[in-house]
Amino acid sequence: MSDQYKERKEKLFTQKKNGYDRMDPAQQEAMERYCEDYKAFLDAGKTERECAAFAVSLAEKAGYKPLVRGAELKAGDKVYRCNRDKSVLLAHIGTRPLSEGVQIAAAHIDSPRLDLKPTPLYEDGEMAYFKTHYYGGIRKYQWVTIPLELHGVVALKDGSTVTVTIGAEEGEPRLVITDLLPHLGAEQNKKPLGEAIPGETLNLLLGSRPVGGGEGSDRVKLQVMELLYEKYGITEDDLNSAELEAVPTFRATDIGLDRSLIGAYGHDDRVCAYAALKALLDLEDAPAKTAVCILADKEEVGSDGVTGMKSAAFDTFMEDLCEAQGVPCRACYENAFCLSADVTAAFDPNFSEVFEKRNSAQVNYGIGLCKYTGARGKSGASDASAETVAYVRGVLDRAGVVWQIAELGKVDLGGGGTVAMYMANRNITTLDAGVPVLSMHAPFETVSKLDCYMTYRGIQAIYQAE
Numbered sequence: 499m500s501d502q503y504k505e506r507k508e509k510l511f512t513q514k515k516n517g518y519d520r521m522d523p524a525q526q527e528a529m530e531r532y533c534e535d536y537k538a539f540l541d542a543g544k545t546e547r548e549c550a551a552f553a554v555s556l557a558e559k560a561g562y563k564p565l566v567r568g569a570e571l572k573a574g575d576k577v578y579r580c581n582r583d584k585s586v587l588l589a590h591i592g593t594r595p596l597s598e599g600v601q602i603a604a605a606h607i608d609s610p611r612l613d614l615k616p617t618p619l620y621e622d623g624e625m626a627y628f629k630t631h632y633y634g635g636i637r638k639y640q641w642v643t644i645p646l647e648l649h650g651v652v653a654l655k656d657g658s659t660v661t662v663t664i665g666a667e668e669g670e671p672r673l674v675i676t677d678l679l680p681h682l683g684a685e686q687n688k689k690p691l692g693e694a695i696p697g698e699t700l701n702l703l704l705g706s707r708p709v710g711g712g713e714g715s716d717r718v719k720l721q722v723m724e725l726l727y728e729k730y731g732i733t734e735d736d737l738n739s740a741e742l743e744a745v746p747t748f749r750a751t752d753i754g755l756d757r758s759l760i761g762a763y764g765h766d767d768r769v770c771a772y773a774a775l776k777a778l779l780d781l782e783d784a785p786a787k788t789a790v791c792i793l794a795d796k797e798e799v800g801s802d803g804v805t806g807m808k809s810a811a812f813d814t815f816m817e818d819l820c821e822a823q824g825v826p827c828r829a830c831y832e833n834a835f836c837l838s839a840d841v842t843a844a845f846d847p848n849f850s851e852v853f854e855k856r857n858s859a860q861v862n863y864g865i866g867l868c869k870y871t872g873a874r875g876k877s878g879a880s881d882a883s884a885e886t887v888a889y890v891r892g893v894l895d896r897a898g899v900v901w902q903i904a905e906l907g908k909v910d911l912g913g914g915g916t917v918a919m920y921m922a923n924r925n926i927t928t929l930d931a932g933v934p935v936l937s938m939h940a941p942f943e944t945v946s947k948l949d950c951y952m953t954y955r956g957i958q959a960i961y962q963a964e
Contacts, residue, residue, distance in 0.1 A: 504568075507814070517862045517900040517948045529951035530778070531768055533760060536748035536950060539772045540762045544666070544745045545649045545807075546584045546795045549607035550660070553586045553775055560779040562588060564583040568609040571822040579815050580941065584795040584805040587815045589595060590961075592782055592788040596825045597651075599833030600788040600816075602926065603774035604807065604917050605840065605955045606797035609764040610634030612700060612941050614648075615919035618737055621705075621719035626674075626789055628702040628745060634798030638695040640940050642677040646702065650742035652732050660730050662740075665747055673745055675703045702744055746807065746941040758862070760950065765943040767797065769950055770839035770957075772933045776956035788819070789961035797917055813924070828925070829831040836928040837960050838865070838880075838889070842866040843906050844934030859904045859934035864900030864952040867891075868930035871906055873913025878920035882929040888959070890929050897959035900952045904934070929958065 511826040521529070543549035557578050565577040571591050578588040585607070592600075612630040620627055632638065648664035652776075654660065677695070678686050686694050708717035709724065726732055750762035769794050778791040796806030804811060814829065820827045840865040859866035869887055872879030887903075894901045906914050922928040933953050936944040 503734045507927070514902070518953065519866050520900055521938055521948070525769060525951075532954060533805050533947045534952050536769070536774070537760060537762070540764060540768060542805050543607070543768060544607045544647065544764065545611075545743050547651065547741075548649065550580055550584055550586050550793065552947040554580050554770075556775065557579045557586075557588055560586075560619075562779075565589075565818060567818050569822065571819065572637070573856055577819075579807075581811045582805050584615075585811070586775075586793040586800075587812065588775070588778055588791045588793075588907055589819055590778060590785060591783045591819075594786050594788075594964075596823050596830045597833070599830060599835065599964060601785065601961050602790045602792065602834060602836040602921070603777070603839050603960060604792040604794065604836055604921060605771035605774045606767045606794045606801075606807070607771045608634070608795050608798050609766060609768065610636045610798055610810040612636075612646075613703075613753045614737070614740065614742040614744070616738050618742075619723065620732055621716045621717060621848055624708065625706045626704040626718040626722040628704060628742075628744075629698075630702060631699055632700060633743075635747075637939065638693070638697060639691060640702060641700060642675045642695060644941055645672040645674060645747040646744045647747050648673060648702075648742055648744055650740065652730065652736050652740040652742070654736060660732060660736075662742060663732055673744065674703065675700055676703060680765065685864075686913075705922065728964060731943050738816075748942050753880045755872050758948070759946055761944045763941055765933070765935050765939055765945050766841045767839070767932070769935070769945055770841060772893040772952060773950065773954040774839050774957050775931075777954050777961060780958065781961060783929055785962050786964040790816075790877055791957065794917060801917055801920055805921045810871075831925045834926045835886075835889070835960070835963075836918075836926045838916045838921060838928050838956060839929045839932050839957060840918075840930060841932045841938065842868055842904055842930075843914075843938055844936045846936055851954045852907050854905065854908045857903075857906070859902055861902035861934060861936070862948045863902040863934075864949060865931055865956040866902050866904045866934050866949075867895070868904060868906070868932075870914055871914050871918065871930055873915075874910055877913070878915045878919065880919040880928050881929075882918075882927075886927050886929050890931070893963045897902050897955065899959055900948070901931075901956060 502770040527802045542552045562576040562578045565579045575591040580689045615709045618628040652660045690930035709721040746763040753761040794807045799809040817827045870879035870881040933949045
């Protein structure tokens with residue numbers, strides 16, 4: 499191959515490289531430190547409430563104060579608002595006025611799980627169970643026969659709340675959903691994968707020991723309720739106003755003999771949420787444009803509700819910021835940029851038939867940019883403009899961030915959504931970007947450490963962009 503031919507190829511063709519071929523040892527050490535902190539965030543935040551509380555604690559340690567409506571805001575100020583304990587909005591005020599726009603990273607902190615039904619407790623076959631209603635797009639067969647924990651709150655009529663955690667600490671009992679033994683599973687085996695485990699059979703096994711001194715019905719149920727009352731002071735009626743979530747017991751751990759990956763519950767989308775939060779908290783000086791981080795709830799079920807991205811809570815937060823500078827919020831929006839930080843699917847050689855490899859994100863190739871998500875004919879996508887993609891390319895390249903561009907699988911085989919369209923509908927220029935994930939929406943997902951770190955660096959570059 500002639501030198502001239504090689505030079506022409508290098509000049510004109512895309513030169514994709516594994517991220518490890520582009521990182522020096524110092525960067526790899528920084529990556530490992532970042533990922534250790536990320537794993538601690540995952541273990542501390544199994545639910546959106548826990549993630550929000552942890553985010554607030556980190557923000558306050560970094561000097562963030564609650565936003566006071568009507569208070570003056572100047573460059574360098576750090577403010578936040580926690581919305582109903584389930585979502586968090588933060589801003590580091592920039593040196594340029596809000597009329598010139600803001601740099602936003604929007605991620606979500608809810609993940610697929612099993613919620614308890616409003617009337618969950620029952621006994622059958624002298625065993626006690628909790629009924630559940632799954633939340634988000636799960637593959638139901640993945641949730642049986644794995645250890646589960648229960649996290650959440652019970653709200654009482656007097657206005658107080660009781661925090662509940664069962665199975666989170668070493669030595670505590672765990673819960674489980676049983677499955678049919680293969681010896682009796684002939685008919686179950688004939689069913690399609692999505693129908694083999696009906697949603698109404700996702701019932702948490704709570705116990706089998708009956709209360710002593712009686713021969714009446716519901717003796718095991720009574721034993722369970724007495725244990726709950728003894729520990730938390732709650733009755734069965736109180737479960738009507740509870741938010742209790744069953745989540746996997748798995749702790750975040752290194753995966754692979756080379757420790758290059760992280761396995762955990764909740765990478766979607768806490769991997770991007772942590773990157774967005776950490777990138778903001780690590781800004782030492784006031785950015786040129788105000789940097790805004792949104793950790794939203796309810797993305798997995800459509801972003802509706804008062805803590806979802808469709809909520810006016812974001813608009814109210816931004817209006818309060820803008821009013822402090824006498825700027826119309828609409829003027830800020832039309833000059834703003836948002837990186838919709840959400841995960842994408844990583845190419846999996848075991849299931850290569852559903853990916854279009856030229857346009858799929860690969861593990862260790864950095865943060866994945868997605869011009870559009872949606873399904874089939876881009877339904878439900880904001881579809882960023884060419885200028886928007888070029889802008890982000892430039893920001894990332896100047897910062898030395900490893901990135902790639904990708905779609906979510908083959909056309910017509912599915913698709914997915916993010917918060918991007920809800921930001922774009924506000925007249926905010928938006929692009930999707932995030933960490934490629936293996937086994938997305940499973941109780942135990944896998945991501946690359948390199949991709950996690952490059953997403954952090956990419957979001958920080960967006961915050962600092964002018």
